Amino acid sequence: KGFQVSMSNLDTVALPYECLQSRIKIVADRIGKPLSLTEKVLYSHLDDPENQELKRGESYLRLRPDRVAMQDATAQMAMLQFISSGLSKVMVPSTIHCDHLIVAQSGGEEDLKKAKEINQEVYEFLQTAAAKYGVGFWKPGSGIIHQIILENYAFPGLLMIGTDSHTPNGGGLGGLCSNYDQLIELDLNTLEPHVNGPFTPDLSHPISKLGDNATKNNWPLEIKVCLIGSCTNSSYEDMSRCASIAKEALAHGRKSKIPFNVTPGSEQIRATIERDGIAQILRDFGGTVLANACGPCIGQWNRKDVKKGEKNTIVSSYNRNFTGRNDANPATHAFVTSPELTTALAIEGSLNFDPTVDSIKGSDGKEFKLNNPFGTELPAIGFDPGQNTYQAPPADGSSVNVVVDPNSKRLQLLEPFKAWNGKDLENLPILIKIKGRCTTDHISGAGLWLKYRGHLDNISNNMFLTATNSENNKMNKIKNQITGEWGAVPDTARDYEERGVSWVVFGDDNYGEGSSREHAALEPRHLGGVAIIVKSFARIHETNLKKQGVLALTFAKAQDYDKVQPTDKVSLVELNKFVPGKPLKCILSHTNGSKDEIMLNHTFNEQQIDWFKAGSALNRMKQIIAA
């Protein structure tokens, strides 16, 4: 009792277990039955455990997170929004992690040096904003946010807000607990390794069928590059399992047939795999050790081996493989799988090779088969922390000067979005009616655009560039409904905006899947979009739209999507009756004079409707603070 342990060895704030347990007790007494792990983590962070409404799947919980973590591609916008809030310091321990902006080309040291030069302005902004507002700063080279969280910050029961969709990775240390909502039994002996792709992580192939499926679909069988690493596949164990395969190949005089890139998840992983000889084995196998960063996973890859438009296949252990995501080449067929399967496939460099059954010819001409990979979960003699790349926030950063050059191409201070004018939205043009998959990479691509993530007007030039227009099945070719001219999506949106004309977008299922990037919501809002109307939303993106004051609406009847003509004028009426749980009325006025009235569902609660009325959640927060 009374003995305090700090939340991490980099913070002074104590682990909050006493407070968490007292809140759980209050809720457990209210509910009167055992709680699942998720309920324990959430309810122990309730702002008002005595009175919070607790309807599973319905209630919006007001929560107090223990900490916040931001990666550098989203932290710029997060800190710009924080600066515009007028608050003087963060309320909970927070950190910024420089991991998304380092371009992979020749290898770790060289790439990191170049990144520090190229991104100097952005790193300087983040480093000074961190110091000024009390945020810890992990310098470029520290590693990927989620690996660092696992190494320094995650603890059982933690509730953390992260500006990246893989933040739940830290939940892996959630610890065991007594009550489950559902028990799913998986017989792992029946589960064979799978490889997913191309163009989506949802297209899954058992390794035994991969070659046939690739042949049937005319996907290139030859693998051009294999890449291991990423925020969720770059632990010490991952690397040591890959090294066990590399070592076996080397023992038979074989190595990777193709370029093989290795991304350590953090400086600690890099230093430890160097110390333990694992990095050298991977280099002997033909590997290039890249910087501790996201790199090619998010298109930070200065790829030289194929030309843009050239059809080719790559295999990685990354998390995503959407069109063009890794190298901005829409013809790159990217497949994702485990780090060890990626390593094994590199030996023969073909999708037609099944390392679980096929043998390999050694340099002595003799056939051999790979044994199952094995790894070491934790290094026997502990981790080598490597270089210290962490900057703790000073006790008082108020005098720190944060520079945002008004002529910068990469950073721009934010202007508040306008509040709703209290009127219905009448006869708006449709900017684009999107057909099929529309991920956040389609709405706001990464790759070369990542450099503009701190400049809302400049990054808006990538808006919807790779979304498919239902009218012509083309990307980035839409008709301006006022001038009749065909043009690029961002230019057309800017033309409407300059004319003071708001617009809407229609979309398909799981709209906005993938990344957390708020830019996919900020950009349409910035260029004059007022409503996104789709068959269904991806959860994170729907919330991002609401936060930015955009009406995130879904067809009450999915088939109403087919009633929408790209030339329609769209009205959203009776908005004065916009309340939780009540669908909104939409009138489609077709060019032939006929009209269709359809109903649109939404998931806005009272607080979020206030965000819409105020123009954004940030505007609403400032109203509350000022009141």
Ligand SMILES: O=C(O)C[C@@H]([C@@H](O)C(=O)O)[N+](=O)[O-]
């Ligand atoms: O786009 C971003 O900056 C965040 C994004 C990125 O890490 C990604 O994997 O796409 N994510 O996953 O949330």
Ligand code: SF4
């Ligand atoms: S998914 Fe890729 S880009 Fe996103 S955080 Fe992980 S490594 Fe970085």
